[in-house]
Amino acid sequence: MMRRGSDALRWLFDGRRGPADRLIPRWIFLRALAAIYISAFYSLLFQIKGLIGPEGVLPAGQYLASVGKSLDGALRYWYAPSLYWLGASDYALMTVTWIGLMAAVIAFLNVWPRLSFFVCWVCFLAFVSASGDFSSYQSDGMLLEAGFLALFFAPRGVWPGWGSDSPAARASLWLLQWEWFRIYFESGMVKLLSGDEQWRNMTAMDEYYQNGPLPTWVGWYAEHLPHWFHAATAVGTLAMELGIVLMLFFPRRVRLVCFLIVTPWEVGVILTANYAFLNYLVLSLGFLLLDDGVLRRFVPVKWKPAEPVVVTEERKEETLSIFATEGMAVSADAVEAREELAREEEDGGEPSRTKAWRVRFERQRRALGIALTAVMLTWIGYDTTVEMIGLPLRGVSLPLAPVAWLEPFRIANQYGLFAVMTRGRYEIEFQGSNDGVDWTPYLFRNKPQLVNEAPRIYAPYQPRFDWNLWFASLGDWRQSQIVPLTEERLLENSADVVGLFKGNPFGGSAPKMVRAVLWRYWFTSMEEKKQTGNWWRRELLGLYAPELTRTAEGKLAVVAWPEDLGTHD
Numbered sequence: 001m002m003r004r005g006s007d008a009l010r011w012l013f014d015g016r017r018g019p020a021d022r023l024i025p026r027w028i029f030l031r032a033l034a035a036i037y038i039s040a041f042y043s044l045l046f047q048i049k050g051l052i053g054p055e056g057v058l059p060a061g062q063y064l065a066s067v068g069k070s071l072d073g074a075l076r077y078w079y080a081p082s083l084y085w086l087g088a089s090d091y092a093l094m095t096v097t098w099i100g101l102m103a104a105v106i107a108f109l110n111v112w113p114r115l116s117f118f119v120c121w122v123c124f125l126a127f128v129s130a131s132g133d134f135s136s137y138q139s140d141g142m143l144l145e146a147g148f149l150a151l152f153f154a155p156r157g158v159w160p161g162w163g164s165d166s167p168a169a170r171a172s173l174w175l176l177q178w179e180w181f182r183i184y185f186e187s188g189m190v191k192l193l194s195g196d197e198q199w200r201n202m203t204a205m206d207e208y209y210q211n212g213p214l215p216t217w218v219g220w221y222a223e224h225l226p227h228w229f230h231a232a233t234a235v236g237t238l239a240m241e242l243g244i245v246l247m248l249f250f251p252r253r254v255r256l257v258c259f260l261i262v263t264p265w266e267v268g269v270i271l272t273a274n275y276a277f278l279n280y281l282v283l284s285l286g287f288l289l290l291d292d293g294v295l296r297r298f299v300p301v302k303w304k305p306a307e308p309v310v311v312t313e314e315r316k317e318e319t320l321s322i323f324a325t326e327g328m329a330v331s332a333d334a335v336e337a338r339e340e341l342a343r344e345e346e347d348g349g350e351p352s353r354t355k356a357w358r359v360r361f362e363r364q365r366r367a368l369g370i371a372l373t374a375v376m377l378t379w380i381g382y383d384t385t386v387e388m389i390g391l392p393l394r395g396v397s398l399p400l401a402p403v404a405w406l407e408p409f410r411i412a413n414q415y416g417l418f419a420v421m422t423r424g425r426y427e428i429e430f431q432g433s434n435d436g437v438d439w440t441p442y443l444f445r446n447k448p449q450l451v452n453e454a455p456r457i458y459a460p461y462q463p464r465f466d467w468n469l470w471f472a473s474l475g476d477w478r479q480s481q482i483v484p485l486t487e488e489r490l491l492e493n494s495a496d497v498v499g500l501f502k503g504n505p506f507g508g509s510a511p512k513m514v515r516a517v518l519w520r521y522w523f524t525s526m527e528e529k530k531q532t533g534n535w536w537r538r539e540l541l542g543l544y545a546p547e548l549t550r551t552a553e554g555k556l557a558v559v560a561w562p563e564d565l566g567t568h569d
Contacts, residue, residue: 013374015156015169016166017170018173019167021292022291025290025291025295026163026168027110029153030107032284033107033281033284034105036281036460037147038108039276041123045101046499048127049094051134051500052088052127052132053089053093055496056496057485058131058485060082060084060130061084061088063130063131080129082129083096083123083126099123100119110159111158113160114154117151118151121148121150124147125410133481134482137276138415139275139281139462140410142278142413142415143277146176148380148411149172149380152168152376162306164305173288178381178384182388182415183417184241184262185242185388187241187415187416187418188240189391190417191418192242196420198421199238199421202235207423209272210523213467214447214448215272215448215455216455217457219455220454244262252291256290258289259290263283266286270459274456276467279459280460387414391414425521425522426518427448428473428518430490431514431515432505433513433514434506434512441505442490442504444501445502446458446463447470451535452535465482465500468480473518484545484548487514487548488556491549492510515546515560517541517542517544518542518544520539521537522537522538543562544562546561
């Protein structure tokens, strides 16, 4: 019984016993994951100082200081696991970002993947843990979860190539597939559990392309397709999220069919909306549905991985039986060690004591690695299962302490996309004035603003400031501290915050007054676009946040308060 338990443990968590026919899908996924990390760090290079720098909207140093006051000792580092504890200056923020970017490039080149992906994960976690509202996205949790699991999934070595001698542990492969499944299935569950009428009457997609966070020009054309198309895509979304993804648990051919359905769907989502790297990550995880048998034909002959060697238990069982007939109790691990020594003999003479010691040390090291892998992956598996069960069965009593302990690291998450569809598109616009009469807008880099400007496709690049303002526009300004804080920074003419916009409409100086107004936007009709060339039409709803100015003493003062615009959904 003991041996069977040990063998089962190693079958699940020992990479040497992992599936030998998943080398190509693993290689593809890890290259895609590295590219996603590259996009994440690259986008931060141009934003991080304006977002969380000392002169940014939400300074990381201030956040960590408040955490330090509320938590004693080492707890502060657990609940805010960030390298920025060592320093949160502009130099420190940029240094960590550059290190993360370089590690991502190295990971993409398949150089020492376990170490390079670990550096990527630590650097990205540093940002996510200290940036508050600017990292409250599900996509950040998806990347951290996939990035952490990749540490157990990636091959060993500095130049592993396909990693033929280092297959992935079955548990790591399964948990990455499990993440892919949960992203879909939990999103389907929240749609049903939310009670949103638009999902019940299949009108959820009628204005989806117009009202999403950051539309694309392809989405503009998709919006003008007939209602039957939108109703069909609503039905298809629910069918895919709650039904088709269950094909993951079926035999190989069924999984292939699943891949052929979900992959084009994800490509369509990428083209019609900018969700940063979210859909690219889901698309990449989908390749883990495949195996070498499917993908080998697409790899040039000179680069194909070696055919997997079928390893049976016959030799091991034969060796064990020989020892048993001699009255000796020998474990399977001992047989492996003996065979390893035999290989040493073949390489050159009798095994020395040094070689024997090295073999024993290697066995102990592997055993420790398997134990640590088993603990972490089992922990993540438990937490993610509890999180999913908790969606429909909130009254179920399960131990939640393990979930709380891992929560700060965002590696065991609960997902749920588009539970409730927005019923309008609202945009916040910052304006400045020197006389209180003529107001000049600060132009955004990516979000809709100018009515004649086509919405672009720029994902996986993530404009976090623009993205957050879409969420802020759906509620009251008191619920979105980034809006009044941005007004303050614009009055100070903070170069880092102004850098989040296309430029400073007041040259190198600050305006005397700043305000944030709220517009409602709609796509133009086909005929209207043909006549005017405009992609958008809009209506001014009024002041969104307090209009601010600075007194002669340099203090902030409120010029005007907004009327209650209510909550938009």
